[in-house]
Amino acid sequence: MNVQTLLVLSLLVPAAGAVFIVVLRNRPNLREAASLVAAGVLFGVVFRIHAAVTQGARPSVELAEPFPGIPVALEAEPLGVLFALVASFLWFVTTLYSIGYMRGHEEKNQTRFYVFFAYAIASVMGVAFSANLFTLFLFYEILSLTTFPLVTHAGTEAAKRAGRVYLGILFSTSIVFQLLAIVWTYRIAGTLDFQPGGILTGLSGGMLTVLLALFVFGIGKAAVMPFHRWLPAAMVAPTPVSALLHAVAVVKAGVFAILKIAVYVFGIEVITETGASLWLMWVAAATIILGSLVAFTKDNLKARLAYSTISQLSYVVLGAMLANRWGIIGGGMHIAMHAFGKITLFFCAGAIMVAAHETEVSRLKGLGRTMPVTFCAFFIGTLSIVGLPPAGGSWSKWFLGLGSLEAGQVGLVAVLMLSSLLSLAYLMEIPLKGFFFKAGGRGDPEGIREAPPFSLAAIVTTAAACLFLFVYPEPFFRLMSMVVGP
Amino acid sequence: MTGAVMDVLAWVLLLAGAFFTLTGALGMLRLPDVFTRMHAGSMTDTMGAGLILVGLCFRAGDPLIVVRLGLILLLLCFTSPISSYALAKAALHVGIRPYTRDRAGEGSEGGQPSRP
Amino acid sequence: MAEHFPILQVVVPLLLAPFCFLVRHGKVAWTLAVFGSLSALFISLNLLATVLASGPLSYAVGGWPPPFGIEYRIDAVNAWVLVLVSTVAAMVAPYAQASVEREVEARRIPLFYAAFLLCLAGLLGIAATGDVFNVFVFLEISSLSAYALISLGQDRRALTAAFRYLVMGSIGATFIVIGIGLLYAMTGTLNMADLAERIPEIADTRTVKVAYGFLAVGFFLKLALFPLHLWLPNAYTFAPSAVTAFLAATATKVAVYMLLRFSLTLFGAAFSFDVMRLDRILLLLAVVAIFSMSLVAIFQVNVKRLLAYSSVAQIGYMILGLSFASVTGLTATLLHLFNHALMKGALFMVLGCVAYRIGSVHIDAMAGLGKRMPLTMAAFVAGGLSLVGVPLTVGFISKWYLILGALEKGWWPVAGIVLVTSVMALVYVWRVVESAYFREFPRGDEKVAEAPFVLLAPTWALIFLNVYFGINAGRTIGAAESAARMLMEAVS
Amino acid sequence: MREEVILRVGAKVLTPFIVTFALYVHFHGDYSPGGGFQAGVILAAAFVLLALVYGLDAVQRVLPPWFVQTCAALGVLIFAGVGVVTLALGVNYLEYGILSHDPKHGQHYGILGVEAGVLVTVFGVMVTIFYLFAGRKRSDP
């Protein structure tokens, strides 16, 4: 099977999975098996692509040509492969987790959930392998649409409101800023193709700054302040959806897009030489700090995690804006590292919700003793997010710090450290409360047990991955090195 | 010779017709109520239109045109009294009372309802 | 027979119209209407193919050579308009049967189809003819039958809406015919090609400028350019669903075509833009229209009215493209002309499906329909996304060229307005979607089923075209671009 | 005995002439274009006059509403049909010359045909509209 076919398959496999899920809607076991199989096959497909790409291949395939010269086309390059690897792997894990969670929580419309989850993954593959800005935009928008039913899964008034904010911000920013930026790019460059070294050469710094800002703010999924509100709003969704949003697909698609645009549209050198991104670095830095500070004030566990995500996403944005070797490598790796860390945390939060029906941080005291695995995993996830050994997150933070130094931005290093401290504080509170505080005022401690086995398996997997990536970050590092070149 | 006579005749008829038409129009303005104005109107219809059309006949040349002029005149003479009759009858029907010398003081318009 | 296609394009529906009336039987009349629309489509596609293959066609009515007799002239521009109009008709006609049966009194149904065919003939005639007075005649044929069609709506407000449309439409038509008269007085010809040759010689006379003004105002009225759009919302709201779908997709488009034809082919781009400063007026009106009407649409509760206001805004986009006075802008105009017909046709047809089942298109009445009528509402979502301008739909193509045109000019705020109003479109579309998907169906036990196949099939056919021409826009773009180039370079 | 004697006799005498005149205008229309339209109006006027004087019912018995409506549609058919005949004969639409050996006569026939269509339509429409209005009581004072 040649690699072009694999690229198309990366879209078709999840889509076909969705079809099977619909067909098997009345037999939950088979339905979820179909989902798992699709996820497994997809990971296999992406892994094959990965193998090809690491050997230097750049397979590409054109699906359609809506405009003359602007095709819908896929191309595999290292950054996209990295993202696709993370997403496809986490789809499998999340599906595993969902089986336990959705059943344990007795959610309605489970078929719809699995179907749109599969479609969302298909869109993510489209984003990851997009060969030009138009294709990226296209799948970006499809991703917004396919995740919408997931965000509003509950169907309640609150879900409706959340859906409004979600789609409102994502669509508005993408239409008003991103689309404008894309058309402008086309107007200047005459092409929208991603090319190593970028396509915007010979432009003045001022114009570049504006264009870059249009992209950064236009990609609302990256949740750069002030366009971050959709992410906390989307908390109403079931936990697997939160996992999808925060780790697997949506926000990652956002920061991935920024990274990809920085590298392949602007070109690292162009950004560095023109200094177009200087103030945007500080916007990212501000988001990092503010996100952490807000997270501190949240008692609701998912809300706290949501603001943590906002903060962490801007690490990637920062990496892209640094636009030097270490910044890009750090940013790219942070996509993966944060994904594994954050998904662990969300899984744990969901498990706590399913098992103990608790959502507030202040009410978790003593739970660690009844749910030790979950709380251990949470602890590992925290390490990864904060960037402490022996978790994978420490690598990406390290590289970002190097990048800041290389750019001569000592202030940014300080920001990174401060943020790490803050996140350590607001995240570590949870395992601390769980293990070292006495349970107080809870009605029925006997009824609480560990999370459902499927969920637990997922949690253990991702937590283990966090540790594993500390030991073996090699694959991601190699891919990112290919991105920035020798 | 006959041509000159015809021209003069046409002149006279046309001017006379114009005179009666203008007089009728003046009557339309001067006379005090709808019934008396009808007399002025029928003046235009008969002598006014009639004399002009006959005058035109003398300048026509083509008999076909004379025929048409004659037809117009005939039609006018046929329809004009019918319209007048219908008008008078309708006006009386809705209770408009004719102006008389005795009631002249009531105002020239007779103080009748203005809308049927 | 093929050499007579330019005239048959118009004559076939025109000839079938009285038959509809004469048969006095709804089903038969419908069959005639479908036949008429399909043959019109067949002919128009043939014409388009011919024009693309071998250049413009000229047909002398009465066999008299063009300057004397009436000429029918088909070129790249109006061939597309013909295809557009007849495509929509071919979709609406099959759709009408069930919809009209539900919404129009049985005894008036033959009249309905007669008026429908007349309207179609009129619209096709406007596009096909190369004689300006003929344009007026066909304009009136289409308008008068449109008034009749609108007045057949269930609500009695359809009558007042039709009356208002009649008054405003007639004023517009009168302006147009005065403009035509003045041109005729100046040039002594009514033939478009002739006029295009002669007008430049006398372009600096006051009469020509006055004629231009009359024509422009007339077209503005007919195409419902803000603020002369007042007839449109009620007319679209209260007309029978099939009529709204048909008119929304065709009538204003043909009016835009007239504006393009007169201002660019007859008067020439140079005169229109450099002397008359049409672009400035249009820019102002278009921007205000787009923004204010999108805003108004957001607050509507009757979904038909909502889409009607949206139409006024969307017409603004077409005019905006023209106001760029560039090939790219004009390409955008022509693309949106075609694309908007596809999306609005589809959306109004969706509303027809809804009205068929629940008898109302109030946003509250549509609560919970997402579950009851999934295919119908899915069509709405798809059409709505096209309206917003999401990629892979035709709406995106239009927006793309509009923004490109604006950037070409360096008009950043205009590009911004196009984008912001797209978001506003999202808002008003989304209000309907929310009602359909996030609210409970109000009447629990009442059985509301999916719309019948005969309604859904044409609706989805149009939706399919929305996507097809969104994914495969090369052909439309190519055609629009070459037409735009032709219009811009006609005389200048 | 009869109040309306004047109108009655007047209408009675006038109508045959109006009808004749109407068709005169039509058949001589090709010497001054548009005869069909005027003829249709005049013909309709004859029946309007009758209806005004003798009442709507009397006229509708002779000229039922369905008949005039059919006229309206039929006229359009004739109008467009003449052109189709020329198409069928292998020349351009409305190229009347083909209708006779002598092109001049052909044009004459063609124009008469088209004008006949106009006449019938206009007549039908006018009378229909009159019917629409007659027989509806004015209700506001």
Next chain:
Amino acid sequence: MNLLVDQVVSSYNYWIVIFLMMVGFYILISRGNLIKKLVGLSIFQTSVFMLYISMGRITGGTAPILLDDPGAVYSNPLPHVLILTAIVVGIATTSVGLALVVRIKEAYGTVEEDEIHRIETEKGH
């Protein structure tokens, strides 16, 4: 004398057109009665006939349209046809308008615009 009239007719025709348009338009917007509106509209449209009639005089085209042979001098029948067509259109418009008014009268019991508006707004509340 003839010349004078010709002058008057040819130079003031536009003023007549404009005057009629204004009158018609004024009636159209100032009257609430739908029938009166139609009258206004008719007057408005009449301005077109005036324009074309005066144009016919300028162009001096006179009747027949029989085309003896293509090479012959071709006398222009157009102004006539145009006026007539415009009249037909005007009458057709008025007819459709009147038909609408009749149906409005049936539906609302009035042809006064403000009353119709009142009826609709009352129904709305």
Next chain:
Amino acid sequence: MFTVVAVALLVAMALVMCRALLGPTAYDRVLALNNIGTMTVVLIAVLGFLSGRPDFLDLALVYTLINFIGTIAVLKYFEYGDLGAEAPGEGSTDAADAE
């Protein structure tokens, strides 16, 4: 001399138009308008001569008819509020309804 007549007619029409505008009763207006109609007919005839195109005369004939029928219609509407009504006191010996 046609011109003189034409001008006289126009003046007369203007005078009568004043009456039509002044009223005061609707019948005054109808009368005035009917009168203007007659003068228009004559004017058409005169203008036909003036412009050397007497084929206007057919138009004048038509106009006479329309003027007449229009007046009758308006009066009937005023009187009965209905164009189609049979006049009261109608006998049954004339029209088609006489059986």
Next chain:
Amino acid sequence: MSRILGLWVILFIGWLLLSGHWESRLLLIFGAGTCTLAVYVAVRMRTLDAESVPFHLAGRALAYIPWLLWQILRSNVRVARMILSPRLSLDPAVVQFRSSQKTDLGRFIYANSITLTPGTVTTGINGDDFEVHAIARSEVDGSEENEMNRRVTVLEGPSS
């Protein structure tokens, strides 16, 4: 039948006068058809009777019409003088009287003759009872009205 023929002939004469194209066989055929249609309409409307085709009066009308024209001329002058006199000295009156005609046609002619002569307008007919509005009482006082009545009755002929 004679009425049908008579009407047809009159109409056809009218056609010939209007048409002027006596050489065109086609137009003559059309004319014949037209007249037939007009007669047919009259027959269908049942309006074809002695009143609508007053052939029988033709001869006597030759005597009446000149007299009527003379009366019209005279009364026009009188009314014109009245209108033009600076002091509008009117004495309008409505008078009722009986006419002596025996037929509707006779009354029709009489009433219209009255109206045609300015100064008097017939305002109502009820059988033999006439109601006339006069611009001045003098218009109806004199013998002229009686004269007109007499002449129309003569015109009517001995029997209807």
